[in-house]
Amino acid sequence: MTGPTIVISPAPTANGDLHLGHVAGPFLAADVYTRYARSVGRKVLFGTGVQDTSTYVLTTATRLGTTPQALVERSAKEVEATLAALGIAVDAFTGWEERFTSFVGRVVGELRAKGALQLRPMPFPYSPRTGEYLVDGHVAGTCPVCLAGSSAGLCESCGHAVGAGDLLDPRSTRHPEDPLEIREVKVLVLPLEQYRDRLRAHFAEAAGLLRPHAAQVVEELLARPLPDFPVTYPISWGIQAPGDDLAGQVVNPNAEPVAWTMYCSMLAAERRGLEPTTEDALWRPEAAAQVVYFLGIDNIHPFGISGLAMLLALGDYQLPKLFLTNEFYELDHEKFSTSRGHLVWGRDLAAQAPRDLIRFHLAANSPELQRTSFNHAELAALTRTRLVEPWNRVAAKADAWVWRGALPVSDRSRKAAARIVERFRVAYELPRFSLNRAAETLTQQLARLDRVEITAGGDFCHEVDVLLRCAAPILIDLAATALSGSDMLPDSDVRKVVQRRTIEPVRLPRLQPLEV
Known part of the structure; x- marks a missing residue:
């Protein structure tokens, strides 16, 4: 018996509406595939949402002079409206609902109970003036792998995970003039190196399924020892980390994909009347579901490396093999930039054409294999x-x-x-x-x-x-x-x-x- 096809477009950050760079990549592709698959009689569940736990919510709210929560609420409505305006029909649209955040906590807790997560010291940039540790959107510098300009978390240029403390020449994005120190903090980490051989075997079985750039990134990542992956951060914005010894820490947004995808799958099934019994039911082998990710090349690590390692650590789950990546879509051959106003909002264009x-x-x-421009x-x-x-x-x-x-x-x-x-x-x-x-x-x-x-x-x-x-x-x-x-x-x-x-x-x- 064949189960449903689960189509996932990773949730964009809830710091604004969708511009054409979002639409031309994962969203339109996922919608077109979903419509086709249903036309030939397949059961398909299509889910996405917004991610409101990212630090980019804070940096954007500061720049716009609003509160993070107000920005999240506005962005979620805008994204849903833009999807509808362009005919992208999703079954599930997730946000920061308590049902989801509690599930994330349960997944992290289960991983820790299994011994898969370890409390280890990691370096983080620290601002003595504000008393804050800086991660992801709060700190920028140079990627230690490809030497491109990058924020912490993920490098958009090479696809590698970039530890905040590993950035070269780090600087605060909110207060670039502030001197920074590197301090160690004990956080929960997933020792990715323990899973490298199994990940290599998995992608060997999936040979030929990845687009060329994604195959290169995966091969590059798995060709060398994998660093520890931080599952929690010493900051205040996000889903609170479970455990008394993790007070003042939140779950790393890039550690949410496994829990989020399971939750999104369940929500889509409920909306289409399939009623799975638990969040992870469709991910069990007996469900015989096929998971298909439509995502940007910069998301291959959280969904295809650390995400798969978490599934291996959790136990008896199917490992996705289909990651249909896209490159960046530009405007007049320059990168879309919200801060510079160099962009075209999807809903604005839908009102004009x-x-x-x-x-x-x-x-x-569509930027399937290389950057293209609008x-x-x-x-x-x-x-x-x-x-x-x-x-x-x-x-x-x-x-x-x-x-x-x-x-x-x-x-x-x-x-x-x-x-x-x-x-x-x-x-x-x-x-x-x-x-x-x-x-x-x-x-x-x-x-x-x-x-x-x-x-x-x-x-x-x-x-x-x-x-x-x-x-x-x-x-x-x-x-x-x-x-x-x-x-x-x-x-x-x-x-x-x-x-x-x-x-x-x-x-x-x-x-x-x-x-x-």
């Missing part, structure tokens, strides 16, 4: 020439056959339709899922139908119909409008109609171009 055009454009230049003029030009104009011409040709009743579909057309389905299938299926190839396939097939000389109306309308059903995970509004009156809704299995003998054409909607 039809979301089908946005989804198509982001799919076409530009308003390119959005207008690319969608006009590759989608809007050819679709409208194809729709006009198909409309000429409306009201002629049922038209015959030839064997040749049925074979062509089957090939269309297969080209989309290889773009949508795991582990080679690719938004780029799905958008390219749509472009190619539209161009073919645009230039073909119609000799049989039934054949032409049949292939247009099949193409639109295949494109439905991307062009959600066009498909919903065009197919609503047919014998099959967009989320049904498109392969069932490929072999039909007749088709009754319907009038097709048009797309509106985006003006620059």
